[in-house]
Structure formats: structure tokens, C-alpha cells
Amino acid sequence: xxxxxxxxxxxxxxxxxxxxxxxxxxxxxxxxxxxxxxxxxxxxxxxxxxxxxxxxxxxxxxxxxxxxxxxxxxxxxxxxxxxxxxxxxxxxxxxxxxxxxxxxxxxxxxxxxxxxxxxxxxxxxxxxxxxxxxxxxxxxxxxxxxxxxxxxxxxxxxxxxxxxx
Numbered sequence: 001x002x003x004x005x006x007x008x009x010x011x012x013x014x015x016x017x018x019x020x021x022x023x024x025x026x027x028x029x030x031x032x033x034x035x036x037x038x039x040x041x042x043x044x045x046x047x048x049x050x051x052x053x054x055x056x057x058x059x060x061x062x063x064x065x066x067x068x069x070x071x072x073x074x075x076x077x078x079x080x081x082x083x084x085x086x087x088x089x090x091x092x093x094x095x096x097x098x099x100x101x102x103x104x105x106x107x108x109x110x111x112x113x114x115x116x117x118x119x120x121x122x123x124x125x126x127x128x129x130x131x132x133x134x135x136x137x138x139x140x141x142x143x144x145x146x147x148x149x150x151x152x153x154x155x156x157x158x159x160x161x162x163x164x165x
Contacts, residue, residue, distance in 0.1 A: 011064075011066065012066045013066060013067065014059060014066060014067035014068065014069045015067075015068060015069065015091060016057075016068075016069040016070065016071060017068070017069075017070055017071075017134060017136050018070065018071055018072075018073070018076065018134065019058075019070040019071065019072050019133075019134045020072065020076070020078045020134070021072070021133060021134075022040075022056050022058055022070065022072045024133040025058065025070050025072075025132065025133060025134060026058065026060075028132050028133050029060040029068065029132070030060065031111070032107075032108070032111050032113055032130075033060070033132075033138070035060035035061055035062060035068065036060065036061040037058075037059075037060060037061075038059040038060060038061045038067060039058070039059050040056055040057065040058045040059075041056070041057045041058075042054075042055070042056050042057075043055060043057075053073060053074070054073070054074040054075075055071050055072060055073045055074060056071070056072045057069060057070070057071050058070050058072075062093065068091065070134070081135075086131070086135065086137060087129075087137060089136070089137065090129075090136070090137035090138065090139050091136065091137075091138055091139070092125075092127070092139040092140075092141045093138065093139065093140055093141065094141060094142070094143065095140050095141065095142050096142070097142065098118075098126060098142060100142075101118055101126060101128055101140060101141075101142050102118070104128055104140050105117070105118065105128055108128075108130055113130050114130065114131075115128055115129060115130045116128070116129040116130075117129050123144065123145070124143060124144060124145055124147065124151075125141045125142065125143050125144065126141065126142045126144060127139045127140065127141040127142075128140045128141075
């Protein structure tokens with residue numbers, strides 16, 4: 001049997017986060033972020049580990065076919081805030097234009113959802129930030145130019161400088 005050459009995975013299928021309220025999560029992702037509700041799976045045993053852990057796994061579709069998913073685990077205590085700053089853990093979702101980014105900003109205001117931005121990041125991304133009911137930070141972003149080989153070279157130097165600190 002021939003071995004396929006390995007390369008980076010093709011695309012994101014889904015990313016999963018914990019939730020402590022599947023209904024509030026459903027309402028936010030379908031009504032505020034306009035995601036399609038794809039499915040919910042309820043199991044009492046985790047297939048990958050065999051652990052007896054009742055949970056509900058919900059999926060919300062993005063326009064490109066990828067998804068954001070959530071696990072509500074029976075009896076899992078909400079750990080509350082941790083020591084990691086709230087802006088560090090986030091998911092960035094692409095939009096197609098500045099007009100769309102401004103429309104999302106107006107939509108969030110109409111829904112009573114606090115937002116931060118629109119923030120210019122290094123002339124590469126324009127971003128708008130919100131939090132979902134689970135404390136997940138969501139960045140809606142417009143990439144205004146492609147990253148280049150020069151960006152990679154400069155980034156490698158920045159990484160070397162950071163590591164030398």
C-alpha cells in the first residue's frame with residue numbers, strides 16, 4: 001500500500017467548546033450569529049474513550065460548511081473565569097467585506113449584544129469582537145490583504161526575538 005504524502009489538513013470540520021446551557025447556546029448561534037442548527041447528539045458513553053459521561057453535543061453550521069460545536073456534559077461544574085485573559089481564547093470567523101462587518105455591528109447592537117471594534121490589526125485584518133453566552137470570544141474579521149512570504153520572514157524574526165527574551 002502506497003503512503004500518501006502528508007500535508008496540513010484540508011480545512012476545519014468543527015471546533016468544540018463546553019457549554020452549561022445548550023438552549024442559550026442554540027439561541028445565540030441561530031438568532032445572533034445566524035448559524036444553521038445542524039444537529040444534536042446525546043450519548044451516555046464517550047465513543048473515543050469509553051468513559052460513562054452523559055452529554056449533549058450540538059453543531060452550528062458556518063457558510064463554508066465548517067461548524068462550531070458544543071458539549072453540555074451532565075454534572076460538569078462551570079469552572080468560571082480562569083487565569084487566561086478573556087481575549088486569548090477565541091475563534092475568528094471570516095466575513096466578505098467592510099459593509100458586512102458594519103452590518104454585523106449594527107445587528108449586534110439591535111440584539112443587545114455588546115461588541116468591541118471595528119479594530120484594525122496591522123493593516124491585515126479588520127475585526128469586530130463579541131462574547132457568546134459561554135464566554136467564548138468570537139472575532140468577525142475581514143482579511144484586507146493576503147499574508148506574504150515577507151510576512152512569514154518578519155514573523156519568524158519576531159518569533160526569534162520573543163524567544164530570546
